[in-house]
Amino acid sequence: MGKYRKIKAIISGGGTGGHIFPALSIADKLKELNPETEILFVGAEGRMEMDRVPAAGYEIIGLPVAGLQRKLTLSNLALPFKVIRSVNMAKKVIREFRPDIAIGVGGYASAPLLWAAERMGVPVLIQEQNGFAGLTNKILGKKAKAICVAYEGMERFFPADRIVLTGNPIRKEIVPATAQMKEEAIRFYGLDPEKKHIFIVGGSLGSGTLNNAMKKWITDGCPGGEGLEVIWQCGRYYKPGTDAFMKEAQENGLGGGCLGYIHHSDFIKRMDLAYAAADIVISRSGASSISELCAAHKAAIFVPSPNVTEDHQTHNAMALVRKDAAMIVKDSEAVEKLMETACSLIEDPEKIALIERNAAAMAKTDAAQTIADEVYKIIG
Numbered sequence: 001m002g003k004y005r006k007i008k009a010i011i012s013g014g015g016t017g018g019h020i021f022p023a024l025s026i027a028d029k030l031k032e033l034n035p036e037t038e039i040l041f042v043g044a045e046g047r048m049e050m051d052r053v054p055a056a057g058y059e060i061i062g063l064p065v066a067g068l069q070r071k072l073t074l075s076n077l078a079l080p081f082k083v084i085r086s087v088n089m090a091k092k093v094i095r096e097f098r099p100d101i102a103i104g105v106g107g108y109a110s111a112p113l114l115w116a117a118e119r120m121g122v123p124v125l126i127q128e129q130n131g132f133a134g135l136t137n138k139i140l141g142k143k144a145k146a147i148c149v150a151y152e153g154m155e156r157f158f159p160a161d162r163i164v165l166t167g168n169p170i171r172k173e174i175v176p177a178t179a180q181m182k183e184e185a186i187r188f189y190g191l192d193p194e195k196k197h198i199f200i201v202g203g204s205l206g207s208g209t210l211n212n213a214m215k216k217w218i219t220d221g222c223p224g225g226e227g228l229e230v231i232w233q234c235g236r237y238y239k240p241g242t243d244a245f246m247k248e249a250q251e252n253g254l255g256g257g258c259l260g261y262i263h264h265s266d267f268i269k270r271m272d273l274a275y276a277a278a279d280i281v282i283s284r285s286g287a288s289s290i291s292e293l294c295a296a297h298k299a300a301i302f303v304p305s306p307n308v309t310e311d312h313q314t315h316n317a318m319a320l321v322r323k324d325a326a327m328i329v330k331d332s333e334a335v336e337k338l339m340e341t342a343c344s345l346i347e348d349p350e351k352i353a354l355i356e357r358n359a360a361a362m363a364k365t366d367a368a369q370t371i372a373d374e375v376y377k378i379i380g
Contacts, residue, residue, distance in 0.1 A: 004033035004372075007379060010097060010122075012042040012113040013105035014049030017204040018286040022129060023049075023105040024056050025169035029368035030375065040097050042090065044109035048204055063089055065112055086112035094120050100379045101125060104140060111136045118143045123378050127371060129168050129287035131319065132312035133157035145378045148371050150287055150364070151319065166371050167364025168291035176297040176360070177276035185277035188270060189263060195229040196346050199278035201268065206235010207284055209303060209334045211242060214262075217339035218249055221256035224343030229261040231274055239266035272296075280346055282338065285317035285328075294325070294363040299355035301327045301342055303334045325358035 011027055013019045027039045043049035045062035053060040063086040090113040094102075102117035104110035104126045114124050124144045128137050131151035141147050141158040148166040155163065177185070186193050202210045211234050217223070234242040242264055249255055255262070268274050275281065275296040283289050285302040293300045302320070304313035320326035327345065329338050345351060 004376065006034050006036040006038075007100045007375070008038045008040075008098060009101050009103055009375065010040050010042055010094070010099040010113065010117070011103045011105065013107040013110035014043040014053075015047050015107035015109060016286075017048070017052075018129060018288040019105045019107045020049050020052050021171055021288050022127060022169045023103075024053070024058075025171060025368045026103060026105075026127065026371055027056075027058055028172060029169070029372045033372055038097075040093070040099070042093060042109065042113045044107070047109065049109070061089075061093055063109060063112055065108055083112060087116055090116035091120065094122060101375055103127065103375070104137065104144075105129075106134045106137050108136055111140065114140045114144075125371075125375060125378060127166075127169070128154065128157075129291075130312045131287070131315045132310045134309065146374050148367075148374060150291065150367070151316075164370070164374055166374070167367035168287055169368035169371060170288065170292050170295050170365070171271070172368075173272040174275065174292045174295050175272070176295075181273070181276040185270075185273035188273045189231055189277055191229050191231075191263075191277060192261065195227055195261065196279045197229050197231065197277050198280055198282065198342055198346065199231045199233075199274050200282045201233045201274070201284075201289070202235045202238075203284050203286065203289070204235065204267070206233070206238040206266070207303070207305070208238065209305075209331050210282065210284075210338070211235075211238050212335045213303075213338040215245055216335050218245075218255045218259065218262070221254070222258035223256075224340065224347075225256070225258045225261075228258070228343070228346065230263065231268075231277065232262060232264040233268050233274075234264050234266060236266045280342060280352060282342055285313040287316055290316050290320065290326075291364070291367075294320075294359045295365050297356050297360040297363070299326075299345070299352045299359065301329055301338070301345065303329050303331055303338060306331045320359065320362060323358050323362065324354060325362050326355060 011023050030037050041053045041060035064082045065086040102124050104114045125146045126144045127148045147158045148164050150168040281298050281300045285304045302317040317328050321328045
């Protein structure tokens with residue numbers, strides 16, 4: 001395998017798809033470079049990584065660590081005990097697995113593992129997806145050998161001499177759609193090839209704002225929706241309410257004939273095909289979503305989530321908006337304006353083409369390889 005010898009790596013973090021998918025991309029790349037490489041994931045008990053990582057073919061160990069709640073709760077009082085127990089478990093995992101490197105992708109699950117690794121002499125690499133660093137990564141970055149980032153100007157969070165600008169690693173199946181992929185996508189989602197397609201994606205848990213914007217549009221009779229078909233990912237948390245709304249809409253004849261062309265589900269099994277089917281995408285502006293949309297060369301309308309640290313989703317989105325590589329609608333205005341903006345964009349093929357070209361120019365598709373090279377550089 002030349003310079004890519006067999007190594008043992010622990011990858012830790014998770015909580016959301018925005019942490020899990022980059023982690024899996026790094027793991028896949030390390031296995032591709034040397035299939036004998038051993039990888040162990042460490043996550044938080046009860047979080048989505050405990051399902052997604054085994055589904056991707058990797059072993060994962062869950063720690064009892066939990067996040068700090070914003071208000072005083074009993075779970076906050078139990079937190080120090082969970083952290084101590086998690087650190088002790090992390091030390092045991094490191095002693096038994098004996099990794100060459102520990103890779104952290106953010107989320108509170110990575111804190112005990114990376115803290116223990118650093119104290120046990122295991123080199124640490126951190127991958128920070130956002131333009132505004134998370135608390136866990138800011139603390140752990142002081143001792144990391146390298147911090148792989150997706151945005152410029154991260155010196156305000158991390159030691160400048162250890163920052164490597166890599167972009168965000170994305171799932172390898174996310175590529176610009178060919179005509180063949182588009183046909184497969186139309187078949188897979190049971191779509192009408194004669195219609196134009198909008199893909200609305202609210203992230204793994206879903207987005208109340210995006211869902212409410214869709215509900216209002218349907219209630220108003222889907223204005224501007226003639227000739228449109230929508231793939232609507234409402235999220236696991238919102239699925240029961242969305243099911244009830246769609247049933248009621250059917251019974252009351254809402255949607256002005258568009259209802260049969262709205263396909264809602266809690267989870268998207270084939271994200272590559274959902275992107276391929278879409279003429280435009282409506283999305284939150286988490287770092288991984290932005291990286292994937294650029295790699296897929298998609299015209300997107302971003303609705304940044306206001307419920308994130310330092311409004312970092314707005315920073316993420318504006319990096320594209322300033323270069324005409326995306327559009328933005330504020331969360332507070334989305335219910336009223338989002339679908340009107342989308343229906344107007346989908347009727348403007350020249351604007352779509354311009355956004356697609358500019359998004360493609362911002363794509364960094366070799367991030368996983370750059371991070372893997374950094375791993376080997378650290379291990380020596």
